[in-house]
Amino acid sequence: MKTFSVEDYLSANRERFEAISTYIWEHPETRYQEFESARFLADELEKEGFHVERGVGGIETAFIATYGEGKPAIGFLGEFDALSGLSQKANSTEQEALVPGGVGHGCGHNLLGTGSLAAAYAVKAYFQENGIKGTLKFYGCPAEEGGSGKTFMVREGVFEGLDAAFTWHPSYSTTIMSLSSLANYQVYFRFKGIASHAANSPHLGRSALDAVELMNVGVNYLREHVVQEARIHYAITNSGGISPNVVQSEAEVLYLIRAPKVAQVDEIYKRVCKIAEGAALMTETEMTIVFDKACSNYEPNRTLEEILYQKLKQAGPVQPTEEDIAFAKGIWDSLSDGEKKNFVSGMESFGYFGDGSEFEGKFLSDIISDYVASDKVMPGSTDVSDVSWVVPTAQLTAATSAIGTPLHTWQMVTQGISPFAHSGMLLAAQSMAAAAVHLYENEDALQAVKAEHEKKRAKEPYFCPIPKDVKPSAVK
Structure with a gap:
């Protein structure tokens, strides 16, 4: 040879x-x-x-x-x-x-x-x-x-x-x-509300941005109750606009959930989904989940x-x-x-x-x-x-x-x-x-x-x- x-x-x-x-x-x-x-x-x-x-x-x-x-x-x-x-x-x-x-x-x-x-x-x-x-x-x-x-x-x-x-x-x-390595899911949570004049008729609006913020607060409380190695990251990808005098009718947040095993990620993900549903109920908005990607x-x-x-x-x-x-x-x-x-x-x-x-x-x-x-x-x-x-x-x-x-x-x-x-x-x-x-x-x-x-x-x-x-x- x-x-x-x-x-x-x-x-x-x-x-x-x-x-x-x-x-x-x-x-x-x-x-x-x-x-x-x-x-x-x-x-x-x-x-x-x-x-x-x-x-x-x-x-x-x-x-x-x-x-x-x-x-x-x-x-x-x-x-x-x-x-x-x-x-x-x-x-x-x-x-x-x-x-x-x-x-x-x-x-x-x-x-x-x-x-x-x-x-x-x-x-x-x-x-x-x-x-x-x-x-x-x-x-x-x-x-x-x-x-x-x-x-x-x-x-x-x-x-x-x-x-x-x-x-x-x-x-x-x-x-x-x-x-x-850490398995992960990456998922969008999209909220849809009702736009209105934030000063003249705020009671007629339903804020999608409020829903995003409430969801984020809820997930922050969840962090204490997940496995030690888990990581939960988020980015607000749509805040609904740049006008503070408008009740934002659309908003979106992207979550990246990580844990040592896929099963652990899935468990945390399901809890995050419940928090998102709760935020939608609190704000009387509609919520859509869009699964982006995942890995083991x-x-x-x-x-x-x-x-x-x-x-x-x-x-x-x-x-x-x-x-x-x-x-x-x-x-x-x-x-x-x-x-x-x-x-x-x-x-x-x-x-x-x-x-x-x-x-x-x-x-x-x-x-x-x-x-x-x-x-x-x-x-x-x-x-x-x-x-x-x-x-x-x-x-x-x-x-x-x-x-x-x-x-x-x-x-x-x-x-x-x-x-x-x-x-x-x-x-x-x-x-x-x-x-x-x-x-x-x-x-x-x-x-x-x-x-x-x-x-x-x-x-x-x-x-x-x-x-x-x-x-x-x-x-x-």
Whole structure:
């Protein structure tokens, strides 16, 4: 068998992958609106010799790229959506929007999608060098940010027939993402009342905004009576207008309800619905519930995580240059005292265990943290979770930003196409590709991975938390 090095392949093609990441960064798009990003990535995969099926799962910006045939079938999950309000110039230590109020890659999904694509390319090259049989897939997954694109894709059977899946996420640490996550529901509550003159005839009006406010007060009292790990967030998406002398006839509030298990989320959701009904009764308004999206809690596959960790350790951490460190110091200096003090907590949510002492005096992580299979739940959500219920899944995080950099901030955006970020992206690609190659070459290892998954599903079958009649929708 010919000798083939995943590391050498990725190194030789570094400029190509940097250009793809930069293109996605320069064309940020929000959930289900990633038309340019999805088209660009799908076109690149076709040029590479993959067969691309676009618009899968009834989602225009979702696609599957396939190379090879037969078993095993292994896939890489790629994301490419961005966030509103986070436009920012690249490689700057000061906040400065490219487009005021515009969109930016505040969660590093330009890196995430490109890193998974690079892993797929490396495995394809390995196939060609060694005559390996099997199926290789790249999944273009839109709308992770607030849209649960993968959950809709799972509901529509997009991942059927896949034997294992890998993905990753940028952060400021390098380790295995071994924690479970919070399941969630995202739901609109719309109230309709009667408009009237707020001074001349207020008694004739029925305020939808009053209903929203009363609902929010009621939910605030509920917070004491839910499980400790639960989170209930809301945003008033329609206050009924800007005229205080009009009784608002329409108002809307969007709720995001999180808990460690879907069943817990559902229980809290039903109680929130009762509070909304009560608010409507108190204000004599009509209330409509519009279910937006949901996702499950993440189900780690420890056997697959161990394989991925070994490949990550073999690859070794990125060693930053003096230029990388100087830029990272500038980012660190831009953080608040609270953000600096909170950096260990940020690492913990990605699977780090420790007191952070090994990072004292550093501005970039230059180590691979130990893998710990923990029952802890990270205080966030991801639609990778639903894939993990139907396919054995493992994910890692790679350092791409300065220590302490919070996600969904201008600091995350500005570091998104830095040399250090791209080095972390390629480390993730190398580790995932090597883990996939291991499964293609070791049937026993793959069977052990699948056996763990099947044992869990025998105890707790999967059901999709998004009702069948709910359709994916873009940001309002």
